Amino acid sequence: MNLRMETTYPVLCAWCGTTTGQGLVPHSHGICPPCRAALVGIPQLSEAQLGEMPFGVIELDPNGLVLIYNKAEEALSGLASSQVIGKNFFRDVAPCTSVKNFEGRFRAFISSQSEPETFDFTFRFPGRTTKVSIAFVRSERASAFVLVKASTETVRLG
Secondary structure (H helix, E strand, C coil): CCCCCCCCEEEEECCCCCEEEEECCCCEEECCHHHHHHHHCHHHCCHHHHHCCCCEEEEECCCCEEEEECHHHHHHHCCCHHHHCCCEHHHHHCHHHCCHHHHHHHHHHHCCCCCCEEEEEEEEECCEEEEEEEEEEECCCCCEEEEEEEEEEEEECC
């Protein structure tokens, strides 16, 4: 009898970092039930409440135009909301997101009826990179929230 043991790895919540189970792939992420419940509630918040969230909140229309850009996102990116509202997020605000792993995911999400989606991403700002957890959450209108939570890892360049 040949018993083969497979190596398992922890599956982490991409939003809070807690272990949610075990998987066969290293660096696997999902979203835990408490975080999913909290993220699903985001669309019911007022614009003022969204502005005070302790993580980045960006609302994008289906074409990628910025509708909301909160204070935490201003601090993370170094861009004031007045500089980005009405601009195309993928072309004019954060061109580093104009890749399949971000913009492609956003386009697929906005055209589907899927549940909130989370993944890790690295923003490449001038002079530094910042690792973040991203969540896409459908809004009450035909738009989606991009939630940005910075990890503790920021790398200064040159």
